[in-house]
Amino acid sequence: MQAISNQNVVVLKEEGVTLPKGFKAGGMHCGIKKENLDLGYIISETPATAAGVYTTNVFQAAPLVVTQESIAKEYKIQAVLVNSGNANSCTGEQGIKDATAMQKAFASQLGISEHLVAVTSTGVIGELLPMKKIHSGIKQILNKENAAEENFMQAILTTDTSVKQIAVQIQIDGKTVSIGGAAKGSGMIHPNMATMLGFITTDANIAYEDLHFALKDVTNQSFNMITVDGDTSTNDMVLVLANGLAENNQLTKNHPDWDLFVKGLKMVSEELAKKIARDGEGATKLIEVVVDGAKTQEEASIVAKSIISSSLVKTAIFGTDANWGRIVTAIGYSGVPVQPNAVKVAIGPYQVFENGLPCPFDEAEVKYYLEQETIQIYVELNQGNQSVTAWGCDLTYDYVKINGSYRT
């Protein structure tokens, strides 16, 4: 009997950022929010190679500026400090001073260089951080009672209804390499208008350039596919830390297991992205839009995002209404020059549009399908061989409720 090679197997784990060797995490309530946890950390035993992707919003929040500058020093981060409840955004020079002070205080608590600490914030825009509470929190945060990954995941949330984590393991050079992730964010109508934070840890041994390349690549296929291009909040950020403790030979694009590592990283990113989309504010369903047969990836993305951003599609799915006309309309105004008669649309397994005409389908059957928690919309453009997947959520009464009274 032949042994099954596990070389290309990515094993999914119900764990998160502390599965990779040498990482710990924790969180506490320091008083920014009324009750919930609001200050969290991830720490690596040793300085980890670090790469990030950041919001493209021209109003970039203070902690993102500070963290990018710090990473640029030697592409290493050993600790991440996150607060929720206040975004430290639109806070001018004082905001930069506060983010720097947060970084400095945590570095001093850990006895490491300041630039090895990444800081980030999420919450209300335009209010200064309550620094007294944060300083007091930083003094206590390393206490034993706060040391729990669950605490970290709770501490980064804002309007999220659930924590989001995922981890995978792969074998590289005979070593077990783990990749873990945690995220916060909500799949809004324009998803990235809400702050999205992603934290990925790995014990893989990998150089900065390759890590950054892989992160950008998988982000484009995961976090950015729950996003309308350019629609980013002032605080969006995805960070990856790789501390090398798995002791594999350094990963580069020429390593035989490079693709496997990227596959693992992509799985973590995609799962977190889907969890964010599913946890849309007030959402009851995850919507997955697959656009196939496009001339280019870009055209496929534009069409997919046009559909996933359509409030009319989103409300129809909330109402379990097989309103394929709204899907066709969203394809038609996307700006991509599709051939009307070549386009096919399916809702789940049900073909609903072909040859410029609706297909006969059983309303009751499709309605039953639309009552599921995950809804797939499949579009075939028949213009090429490029394909993308995008994710979003339905639009519900509760979305309006949550967002009509967020600040007050």
Added chain:
Amino acid sequence: MQAISNQNVVVLKEEGVTLPKGFKAGGMHCGIKKENLDLGYIISETPATAAGVYTTNVFQAAPLVVTQESIAKEYKIQAVLVNSGNANSCTGEQGIKDATAMQKAFASQLGISEHLVAVTSTGVIGELLPMKKIHSGIKQILNKENAAEENFMQAILTTDTSVKQIAVQIQIDGKTVSIGGAAKGSGMIHPNMATMLGFITTDANIAYEDLHFALKDVTNQSFNMITVDGDTSTNDMVLVLANGLAENNQLTKNHPDWDLFVKGLKMVSEELAKKIARDGEGATKLIEVVVDGAKTQEEASIVAKSIISSSLVKTAIFGTDANWGRIVTAIGYSGVPVQPNAVKVAIGPYQVFENGLPCPFDEAEVKYYLEQETIQIYVELNQGNQSVTAWGCDLTYDYVKINGSYRT
């Protein structure tokens, strides 16, 4: 005492498409909808010079194809026939045949050439028109009891909550020239995803090229400013008919009162556009976004539409929450390279953001302002001297309710 010149005065009238000389309108229930009126007409005594602007959606509905071809014959239209309840969109060749049959039947009823009849439809996509009901309706529609402008305005509605009309009068060459309009449409999240129909009549004497030029110009500043560029339904159309019965000297761009005519046409278009925006599905407020100090009109439009399309801005205004951070965020992700520290934002008379920082303001006062029915957001980019105004509405529970169950 000097006589006040009325040469540049545009007099607003609480009337509509039948104010201009020689136009009549009517409507009836022919059975496409369960109860409400669903078939309407406008007729001019004489063939009128006609121009139109049409959806840019690649899935263009059948009646738009037929109407465009008809207008192209001699740029004249004498009658318009509109049905609501069924959009005759995504209906293939049969849809074209049905639109042509509708046109032919009404022309025969009126005893005029087919190509002098414009047809248009609004309602559910992908179902064939119930031609038996429509033919039976066309036979009765000219009966006296249907002849009422109010009937026409009712017959073109779908999810609208109110009829929309406006008219103006101006003096040209000593003659009173009237311009009247009626519209249907709802200011959605992406406003033009719902069908918008505009019908403008005038007794002005004007040549086709100039009429078309003026219509395109004012549409860009009115109907298209409740629109996210390219987000158009399959049926959107604005038609203008000019029958010349006012007997002014033919208007051209060189006529001394050209600007006055354009001003009147713009006032009609802008008022209709604002009524559409205000009648957004489930909307409680009209939002007016003024972007000033832009380098170009295009950049000003992009920023204005980014704000007016933001579901987070719209829900905040519904919730009377002075959440200026969402406005700033929408400016920041619009794609226009603004200078963060140069941007100023005001909500009504209240300055809320300047120099990259929030301005102190009285929450209660701004909350009181946000309880009004018309909310103005003013943005100064400080990069140039171009300015635009865009309109939209708030996002409410009722939006979700209406659109979650439209088709069923």
